[in-house]
Amino acid sequence: MNQRAHATSVLAKRRILETLISPGFYIAQTIGLVLAYLLVAGFVRAIDSSGFNYALNPAYELIGRSLVGAFGATFVEKLFSEGPFLFTLYIAFLPVLLYLAVSSVFRFGLEKKVGALELLAYGPADGTSCFLAALIKDILMTAIYLVVLLVFLLISGLLNNLILGPSFYYSLIILFFLSIAIYAYGIFASSLTDNSASAIAVFLGLILFFIIIMMGSFTVVSGYVRNLASVFAWIVKWISPLFYWDLALRVVEVSNWGMYFAGIALLLVLSALVLFFSHLTIKARGVRS
Amino acid sequence: MKALRTTAALLLMFCAGMLFADVPVREEQFIYSILAFNGKDYAGTFARKEADTLYLVADVDNFITVRNVFVYFWPITQDWKTDTSTLNVPFEGTLELSGREAEPERLGMTPYTYYNIRGEYELNWKVAKEAEAEAAWQRYQGLMDAYWQSISGYYEKRAMYEAMLNQLTVTITKMRDEGKDVTALIDTLKELKAPPEPQYPTEYIVPPVPVQNAFILNLPVGEYRIRFFSEDGQIMEGSERRIVAFEKRRAEAIGLEVIPGDKWTRPVESKTPASVLYIDGSTDLYLRPFLQQEYNDLFYEKMRKNDAKGNPTLMKWVRIQQVPRARVEVTRPSAESQMVLEEPFYVEQVKGAALGYQIVPFDPEGKHKDREPSLQAFHVPVSKDQRVIRLRVQDKEGQYLSSSERQIRVITPSRIGILSLILAACPLIVMIIVMTRRSRRYSS
Numbered sequence: 001m002n003q004r005a006h007a008t009s010v011l012a013k014r015r016i017l018e019t020l021i022s023p024g025f026y027i028a029q030t031i032g033l034v035l036a037y038l039l040v041a042g043f044v045r046a047i048d049s050s051g052f053n054y055a056l057n058p059a060y061e062l063i064g065r066s067l068v069g070a071f072g073a074t075f076v077e078k079l080f081s082e083g084p085f086l087f088t089l090y091i092a093f094l095p096v097l098l099y100l101a102v103s104s105v106f107r108f109g110l111e112k113k114v115g116a117l118e119l120l121a122y123g124p125a126d127g128t129s130c131f132l133a134a135l136i137k138d139i140l141m142t143a144i145y146l147v148v149l150l151v152f153l154l155i156s157g158l159l160n161n162l163i164l165g166p167s168f169y170y171s172l173i174i175l176f177f178l179s180i181a182i183y184a185y186g187i188f189a190s191s192l193t194d195n196s197a198s199a200i201a202v203f204l205g206l207i208l209f210f211i212i213i214m215m216g217s218f219t220v221v222s223g224y225v226r227n228l229a230s231v232f233a234w235i236v237k238w239i240s241p242l243f244y245w246d247l248a249l250r251v252v253e254v255s256n257w258g259m260y261f262a263g264i265a266l267l268l269v270l271s272a273l274v275l276f277f278s279h280l281t282i283k284a285r286g287v288r289s
Numbered sequence: 290m291k292a293l294r295t296t297a298a299l300l301l302m303f304c305a306g307m308l309f310a311d312v313p314v315r316e317e318q319f320i321y322s323i324l325a326f327n328g329k330d331y332a333g334t335f336a337r338k339e340a341d342t343l344y345l346v347a348d349v350d351n352f353i354t355v356r357n358v359f360v361y362f363w364p365i366t367q368d369w370k371t372d373t374s375t376l377n378v379p380f381e382g383t384l385e386l387s388g389r390e391a392e393p394e395r396l397g398m399t400p401y402t403y404y405n406i407r408g409e410y411e412l413n414w415k416v417a418k419e420a421e422a423e424a425a426w427q428r429y430q431g432l433m434d435a436y437w438q439s440i441s442g443y444y445e446k447r448a449m450y451e452a453m454l455n456q457l458t459v460t461i462t463k464m465r466d467e468g469k470d471v472t473a474l475i476d477t478l479k480e481l482k483a484p485p486e487p488q489y490p491t492e493y494i495v496p497p498v499p500v501q502n503a504f505i506l507n508l509p510v511g512e513y514r515i516r517f518f519s520e521d522g523q524i525m526e527g528s529e530r531r532i533v534a535f536e537k538r539r540a541e542a543i544g545l546e547v548i549p550g551d552k553w554t555r556p557v558e559s560k561t562p563a564s565v566l567y568i569d570g571s572t573d574l575y576l577r578p579f580l581q582q583e584y585n586d587l588f589y590e591k592m593r594k595n596d597a598k599g600n601p602t603l604m605k606w607v608r609i610q611q612v613p614r615a616r617v618e619v620t621r622p623s624a625e626s627q628m629v630l631e632e633p634f635y636v637e638q639v640k641g642a643a644l645g646y647q648i649v650p651f652d653p654e655g656k657h658k659d660r661e662p663s664l665q666a667f668h669v670p671v672s673k674d675q676r677v678i679r680l681r682v683q684d685k686e687g688q689y690l691s692s693s694e695r696q697i698r699v700i701t702p703s704r705i706g707i708l709s710l711i712l713a714a715c716p717l718i719v720m721i722i723v724m725t726r727r728s729r730r731y732s733s
Contacts, residue, residue, distance in 0.1 A: 020723065021723055021724075021727055023720050023724065025716075026716040026717060026719060026720030026723075027716075027717070027720070029716035030713065030714060030716045030717045033712070033713035033714075033715075033716065034710070034713045034714075036713065037709045037710050037712075037713045040709065041706060041709070044700055044702065044703075044706070045702075047567050047568065047569050047700045048568075048569055048571075049549040049550070049551055049552060049568055049569055049570075049571045049572045050547070050549040050552050050555050050556070050557050050568070051547070051557045051566055051567060051568055052567055071600055072586060072598065072599060072600040072603070074586045074599075074600055074603050074605040075600055075603055077560075077605075078603065081559075081560070081561060081563070081564035081565075082563050082564055082565055083565055083567065148716070152709070152712055152713065155708075155709065155712060156709045156712075159703045159705055159706060159708060159709060160700060160703050160706065161676050161677075161698050161699065161700055161701070162565075162567070162698065162700070163565060163696070163698070165563055165565065166563050167563065246602070250602070253604070254538070254539065
């Protein structure tokens with residue numbers, strides 16, 4: 001156990017260093033921050049004497065209309081009631097989340113394919129320590145980016161006389177734990193497959209599946225489609241990180257802090273379970289493709 | 290030649306088809322007609338045959354009738370409508386209501402009426418059933434009959450008054466022409482007063498509707514099933530429906546209706562304390578605090594209109610009624626808090642070619658004499674140099690109302706906004722530094 005912890009620590013340090021000296025993470029961050037800048041600037045330009053009017057900005061008009069069509073006017077009203085930052089947070093976080101998750105899945109699959117993992121497994125490390133190292137790297141990079149994003153948005157808020165709002169902070173915290181569960185699913189997808197392409201396909205397929213199920217029950221649809229989505233959602237929700245994310249955000253709206261932290265704890269439990277299954281899969285299948 | 294004639298005939302037929310507008314297809318359907326209480330008033334909707342669920346607010350009286358009507362889809366407003374002018378056949382019978390646990394219950398139709406009596410504010414709805422309904426209707430009829438009688442009497446008196454006035458005027462003119470003294474007649478003329486016009490009964494904001502029969506559903510929160518039995522005891526085909534009785538989740542919050550001075554037709558609503566009103570500070574604001582209740586978005590929308598869409602996972606605040614005799618505390622940076630009281634205002638159209646309105650204080654003695662104020666609101670002056678204005682609402686006793694705090698933030702385009710873009714590029718700068726240092730290290 002100590003040996004695995006040591007191997008994980010060494011591998012994690014190595015991976016963190018590799019991430020910090022390669023351009024991908026910085027480019028993903030810049031994309032996220034530029035998107036955040038554009039959204040905040042667009043919001044400021046869409047303010048008139050009666051408040052935020054998304055029809056005043058072409059980009060926001062497109063976003064607003066699409067969101068109203070998909071999720072209803074109440075959703076959009078709530079999304080922008082405290083300002084632009086809640087929406088901006090999710091949009092600006094996506095590039096880094098995708099970059100970290102997909103790059104880890106890709107690398108794990110590649111190392112498996114070319115036999116690098118097998119080579120490591122002959123030495124002090126095993127498959128589990130490799131994926132734990134990747135997870136630690138992703139968690140740390142996510143934390144760094146969330147802090148960078150928070151500072152950036154605070155400065156943007158100060159410059160434009162905007163405030164971040166309580167919903168933003170609740171979402172920021174839960175987003176961190178949601179990303180851990182997503183990375184865990186990335187590892188699970190890698191452990192199931194033999195190469196990068198199939199690992200990425202399985203991972204994106206899983207996430208897309210969770211999103212569709214979530215949106216199906218969330219979306220403004222009626223009758224048969226929603227009923228079908230609700231039945232699926234009821235079955236799948238227990239393994240979907242999006243369910244716990246949504247649960248936590250819904251209960252915090254009525255200041256139910258206990259359930260909010262329970263939602264966070266459940267996300268951690270789900271991540272641990274997915275990692276445990278990944279560990280079992282790697283143990284059963286080995287690290288050789 | 291024959292081919293040409295055939296083509297022309299076909300073209301004419303085609304054009305004739307285009308000349309007639311598309312008429313929506315009307316389909317005879319068995320529907321549930323619903324008069325549901327939505328927290329602030331009664332509104333009607335209907336559940337067509339495809340609608341499997343009726344949504345009602347729990348623990349209030351809702352009225353259901355069943356009938357055959359023509360139903361059609363109206364593409365302009367994208368909703369379903371009934372054509373009751375052509376077909377409207379109400380059914381008499383009983384409604385079987387079954388809950389999750391209780392035994393099925395058979396409900397008969399009950400005569401009812403509903404009305405809203407005038408109070409301090411608008412939420413004074415009353416429902417009268419059976420004998421009470423008839424009494425309420427008769428009382429209203431009595432009031433209206435008395436009013437129309439007094440109107441009739443008024444017109445008679447008015448005619449007499451005008452005839453007398455005319456006669457006196459003619460007599461005075463004639464006597465004056467003859468050089469006689471008309472002082473006494475002029476005094477009589479001065480004393481002559483027009484009869485007062487009777488006042489329309491003000492007891493009701495919404496008068497009672499004529500007594501009708503309906504199934505009155507006042508259900509606790511839960512899911513139920515209903516089906517309709519006709520008078521001969523047969524189940525009406527296609528009458529089975531689910532009923533969702535729902536309640537408000539919260540009711541403690543205060544909302545604010547915000548009317549900008551230059552766009553009084555486009556008010557916005559601020560519904561939660563965390564919500565911030567961002568404005569450009571170009572005009573003053575007029576506020577109206579209101580009590581609100583929180584409902585499930587899908588349930589509420591479907592209760593108001595059964596074929597509406599809504600989001601089942603969201604809760605929405607619904608405006609119920611104005612806060613009675615409220616006061617608004619306005620706090621500006623580096624200034625004492627100021628208590629703003631409700632005042633009457635008048636909306637004037639902007640003079641000249643420019644379109645728009647402006648809200649001005651109501652002047653009952655001056656230029657707005659004999660007019661009614663356009664709105665009663667709390668005036669909050671706004672200027673571009675005051676970046677944050679905080680608001681809190683007090684009730685009539687001077688107590689601060691919970692969840693009534695709001696922020697107004699004045700947004701002006703920032704000259705240093707570009708600084709954000711430079712900051713956004715910081716990770717790229719870090720990347721260049723890291724890569725340059727690495728390439729230098731390896732090249733050396």
